[in-house]
Amino acid sequence: xxxxxxxxxxxxxxxxxxxxxxxxxxxxxxxxxxxxxxxxxxxxxxxxxxxxxxxxxxxxxxxxxxxxxxxxxxxxxxxxxxxxxxxxxxxxxxxxxxxxxxxxxxxxxxxxxxxxxxxxxxxxxxxxxxxxxxxxxxxxxxxxxxxxxxxxxxxxxxxxxxxxxxxxxxxxxxxxxxxxxxxxxxxxxxxxxxxxxxxxxxxxxxxxxxxxxxxxxxxxxxxxxxxxxxxxxxxxxxxxxxxxxxxxxxxxxxxxxxxxxxxxxxxxxxxxxxxxxxxxxxxxxxxxxxxxxxxxxxxxxxxxxxxxxxxxxxxxxxxxxxxxxxxxxxxxxxxxxxxxxxxxxxxxxxxxxxxxxxxxxxxxxxxxxxxxxxxxxxxxxxxxxxxxxxxxxxxxxxxxxxxxxxxxxxxxxxxxxxxxxxxxxxxxxxxxxxxxxxxxxxxxxxxxxxxxxxxxxxxxxxxxxxxxxxxxxxxxxxxxxxxxxxxxxxxxxxxxxxxxxxxxxxxxxxxxxxxxxxxxxxxxxxxxxxxxxxxxxxxxxxxxxxxxxxxxxxxxxxxxxxxxxxxxxxxxxxxxxxxxxxxxxxxxxxxxxxxxxxxxxxxxxxxxxxxxxxxxxxxxxxxxxxxxxxxxxxxxxxxxxxxxxxxxxxxxxxxxxxxxxxxxxxxxxxxxxxxxxxxxxxxxxxxxxxxxxxxxxxxxxxxxxxxxxxxxxxxxxxxxxxxxxxxxxxxxxxxxxxxxxxxxxxxxxxxxxxxxxxxxxxxxxxxxxxxxxxxxxxxxxxxxxxxxxxxxxxxxxxxxxxxxxxxxxxxxxxxxxxxxxxxxxxxxxxxxxxxxxxxxxxxxxxxxxxxxxxxxxxxxxxxxxxxxxxxxxxxxxxxxxxxxxxxxxxxxxxxxxxxxx
Numbered sequence: 001x002x003x004x005x006x007x008x009x010x011x012x013x014x015x016x017x018x019x020x021x022x023x024x025x026x027x028x029x030x031x032x033x034x035x036x037x038x039x040x041x042x043x044x045x046x047x048x049x050x051x052x053x054x055x056x057x058x059x060x061x062x063x064x065x066x067x068x069x070x071x072x073x074x075x076x077x078x079x080x081x082x083x084x085x086x087x088x089x090x091x092x093x094x095x096x097x098x099x100x101x102x103x104x105x106x107x108x109x110x111x112x113x114x115x116x117x118x119x120x121x122x123x124x125x126x127x128x129x130x131x132x133x134x135x136x137x138x139x140x141x142x143x144x145x146x147x148x149x150x151x152x153x154x155x156x157x158x159x160x161x162x163x164x165x166x167x168x169x170x171x172x173x174x175x176x177x178x179x180x181x182x183x184x185x186x187x188x189x190x191x192x193x194x195x196x197x198x199x200x201x202x203x204x205x206x207x208x209x210x211x212x213x214x215x216x217x218x219x220x221x222x223x224x225x226x227x228x229x230x231x232x233x234x235x236x237x238x239x240x241x242x243x244x245x246x247x248x249x250x251x252x253x254x255x256x257x258x259x260x261x262x263x264x265x266x267x268x269x270x271x272x273x274x275x276x277x278x279x280x281x282x283x284x285x286x287x288x289x290x291x292x293x294x295x296x297x298x299x300x301x302x303x304x305x306x307x308x309x310x311x312x313x314x315x316x317x318x319x320x321x322x323x324x325x326x327x328x329x330x331x332x333x334x335x336x337x338x339x340x341x342x343x344x345x346x347x348x349x350x351x352x353x354x355x356x357x358x359x360x361x362x363x364x365x366x367x368x369x370x371x372x373x374x375x376x377x378x379x380x381x382x383x384x385x386x387x388x389x390x391x392x393x394x395x396x397x398x399x400x401x402x403x404x405x406x407x408x409x410x411x412x413x414x415x416x417x418x419x420x421x422x423x424x425x426x427x428x429x430x431x432x433x434x435x436x437x438x439x440x441x442x443x444x445x446x447x448x449x450x451x452x453x454x455x456x457x458x459x460x461x462x463x464x465x466x467x468x469x470x471x472x473x474x475x476x477x478x479x480x481x482x483x484x485x486x487x488x489x490x491x492x493x494x495x496x497x498x499x500x501x502x503x504x505x506x507x508x509x510x511x512x513x514x515x516x517x518x519x520x521x522x523x524x525x526x527x528x529x530x531x532x533x534x535x536x537x538x539x540x541x542x543x544x545x546x547x548x549x550x551x552x553x554x555x556x557x558x559x560x561x562x563x564x565x566x567x568x569x570x571x572x573x574x575x576x577x578x579x580x581x582x583x584x585x586x587x588x589x590x591x592x593x594x595x596x597x598x599x600x601x602x603x604x605x606x607x608x609x610x611x612x613x614x615x616x617x618x619x620x621x622x623x624x625x626x627x628x629x630x631x632x633x634x635x636x637x638x639x640x641x642x643x644x645x646x647x648x649x650x651x652x653x654x655x656x657x658x659x660x661x662x663x664x665x666x667x668x669x670x671x672x673x674x675x676x677x678x679x680x681x682x683x684x685x686x687x688x689x690x691x692x693x694x695x696x697x698x699x700x701x702x703x704x705x706x707x708x709x710x711x712x713x714x715x716x717x718x719x720x721x722x723x724x725x726x727x728x729x730x731x732x733x734x735x736x737x738x739x740x741x742x743x744x745x746x747x748x749x750x751x752x753x754x755x756x757x758x759x760x761x762x763x764x765x766x767x768x769x770x771x772x773x774x775x776x777x778x779x780x781x782x783x784x785x786x787x788x789x790x791x792x793x794x795x796x797x798x799x800x801x802x803x804x805x806x807x808x809x810x811x812x813x814x815x816x817x818x819x820x821x822x823x824x825x826x827x828x829x830x831x832x833x834x835x836x837x838x839x840x841x842x843x844x845x846x847x848x849x850x851x852x853x854x855x856x857x858x859x860x861x862x863x864x865x866x867x868x869x870x871x872x873x874x875x876x877x878x879x880x881x882x883x884x885x886x887x888x889x890x891x892x893x894x895x896x897x898x899x900x901x
Contacts, residue, residue: 141200148192155185156222182222189215194242197254212258219265235266235278239285242293252298256306259289263310267317276345279318283353286310300364301371307357308378312385314353315396318346324393326350332398347395354382354399358406362413372420373444379407380448383479387455397459397468404452404479408486411445415490428495438497442487446505449483450512457516460530461523473530476516477537480509484544494548503548510541521573532577535569539581543588552597552605556613559589560620567624570631579636582624586643589617590685593647599681602654603661614651618644642691649684649758653677656750671737672725673747676755679717683755686711687762694769721751722784727802728791738800739791748791756784789818819845 159182193215197208239262242255266282269275287310294303315324329341331351343351361379366372382403390396414421424441432438453476460472484506487493493502517534524530539562546558563585570578592598593614602610621644628637657677689707693700724730727737727748740747763777794802797811823845 141196141202145192145196145200145202148188148195152185152188152192155181155188156218157185159183159185160222186215186219186222189218208254212261219269235262235282235285239289242289252293252296253302255293256290256298256302259286259293260306260309260313262286262289264313264317267313271318271320276349279314279349280352283310283314283349287356299371300366301368301374304361304364304371304375304378307360308382311350311354311357311382314350315346315385315390315393318349324390324396326390326393326395328395330395330398343395350396351399351402354402358382358402362406362409366419369420369423372414372418376407376410376420376445376448379403379410380452383407383452384455387452387459391459391462394468397472400456400475404475407449407452408479408482411483411486412490421491424491424496429498430495438501442491442493442497442502443505445487446480446484446509449480450509453477453480453512457519461519470529470533473520473533477513477533481513481537481541481544484509484541488544488548499548503545506541506545506548510538510545513538513541528573528575529577531573532575535575536566536577536581539566540584543585552592552601553609553613556589556592557616559585559592560617563589563620564623564627567627570633571627574631576633579633582636583639586639589647590643593617593650594681594685599650599654603658607655607658610654611651614647614654618648618651621647638694639692642688646684646688650681653680653684670725671747672721672727673751675717675721675725676751679714679721680755680758681714682710682717683714683758686714687758690766690770690773718755718784722787726791728794729803737803739795739802740800743792743795746795748788748795752784752788752791756781756788759784786822790815793818 159178159180162181163178190212193203193208193211196202196211197204203211239259242258263282263286266278266285270279270282287307290298290303290306294300315326316322319326326344326347328347329343331343331347334342342348358379361375364375366375380403383400386396386400386403420441424439427439429438456472456479457476460469460476462469488502493505513534517531517538520530520534521528543559543562546555550558563582566578566581566585569575593602597605602614621640625637625640625644628640657674686707689703689710692703693707725737727739730737741749744753759777759781763774763781766777767774791802793811793814797808797814798804798806826841826845
């Protein structure tokens, strides 16, 4: 006991001596200044020291000769007021913690490092006092704790005495000393309570927490009275105290509310003095302390609960409002709308803490399913808090999206090894014992998301939220459905609870969205945009449930029916938002009919199922197109037109392919007609995508890429059919490539004339929509038609095997006759259309015909056949020449033909 008392006396002497020395030095300096003024013939000014203010002369001499007969010490400064005296400060500057301020802090630290070392030394003195007693066993545990507490109270008392006697202002000779001693004393008090609980188990967690609250309240009061140096010392020291004291206790859960209490203390000091950086420091230390406690073996559930508490403290404590009323700009205004106004500091502080909380909760690993469920509950509670509790704080409205997005992301993260997901999947139907009930995990998760949706719907229906009513409505109709979608993608609930119960969950959500649509329709007399959003959500959820329950064809039919329902709703209530749903449904239908189950399924499934799916889709496109007629839905009706025509063409193509495959031997896909049939769907899809370009919108780049990709695949197929799989040059590289079927309803027509007709029809359709595409399509159509005609002539003379090595004379004459007839037809069209281009093309065909006759036919013809051939050619050429001159004259509008034409 004597040694402990002696140590305390030494510590007290070490505290008193520097203080007394500084006071004497200050008096001596002032005496020297006064003496210098007297010697210079002036009168000294009596200075009233005031913390943080300039010296003010109290009296001005009447004449320079008047001097006091004796020197008097400066009067004692008035005691600082006991209540908070907040200094005016602008917390709404763009950056409260900036590089400029950080540099200023470093400069202050370089000038005043002695105070930092002093505060650290004094705080460590109390901690080492505890450790000394442990190491040497000098005192019982209670006495050790009491000695440390006495030292802490002594330091606080010394600091308060200094502040009342000499002040704590930056211009006082005792500047920062009161904060140094009081801050070190606060740290010592925190350390003593922690030692009583952590080291010796002298008190229970309840009494320990009460003691910490009392010390925090003392620190809060001192923080109101002292400068920010005390706040920094107290916060940092209190955070470091548990790690400096040490101990071997396995019960460390109480450290999480302890660090939350430290953060609340710093926020309370900022609330009174408006030191914004103190709030930032307090929250950062609270978060860091909790993270270190978690790394030291703390439970993730306690850390998650602490983070949720910090997020709420950041909202309520700085403005000292039980019900938040943050006004001004939102964070999203500055980030996305590029607003010139920065959000107020409390708004930015809340946003930063909430973002850190949501990111941590999203990624936090857990040990048990209960902890995972707690994290989901905390995120949902934050959604409710910012939607309901902060209803009078418009500046915090956009922050509700952070916990909502965190909840959705946590559903995906939990699926990758989370205990809640593992426990859920362990109860799959195939593994669960018979007659055992399914888990209610997905029901609870969906209920949490549903609570968030209902809260957003309530905010949307409030009249005071009119500017954000549509955004709140969008959140209401998206949050719970997106949670259901995430559960379907990552949790596969149908495998655990069954397809029918899971579909009932989705249909219940759909019914709720219908109810919201009715509420919005009643509330909105003029605009029905909110009702449209709820209706879109209901239709999507119905489609979602159908995905779970129905087979391939039934699902396609149901989706097509929903397109008609959306168009009918638009027609009845003038809801242009239905166009969004129709476009999304068209993408889904295209995916199903072309890819999954797609064309492969259509080639093998029963024909009636395939026909039902395609015909129902085409009929739905036509019905929706009719319903939307006259409403000005220019972005949707072109899609309906192109989709209906495309699906119809693909259905015809599939039916033809199946008929040929079932009636002809060999690998049909490797023949000239098989390759073309495989290429036609891609060509039709490319033309559909090109047709959609006119609709514009955000999907324009996608449509361009889709048109380029599918067009390249379709053209590649046509080139293979015309060059590699052409029956004129190949007997077939994987099957029988002979021509089949009666002329002209044979495989040649399917392989070459059908794509030629498709290209010609597309050229006519695109002449006003995409004029640059018309000429390439016409040339492609003409080349394919000429190839088909030539191959049909070849088949007439040599039979189905076109690749045989013989060339009959009749075949040569047939080609000549066909070319002359083609030239005449082109001339006729040039006259009918008044086209000089067609006329020149006709004369080019004539030149080719002449070259063919003289270079090819003459060598193979004999006798009267040769005479008849050249006679017919001469007469045909004469008539063609006359017709050409007459057409040229008609086009120029001349009365007589120009001999130079």
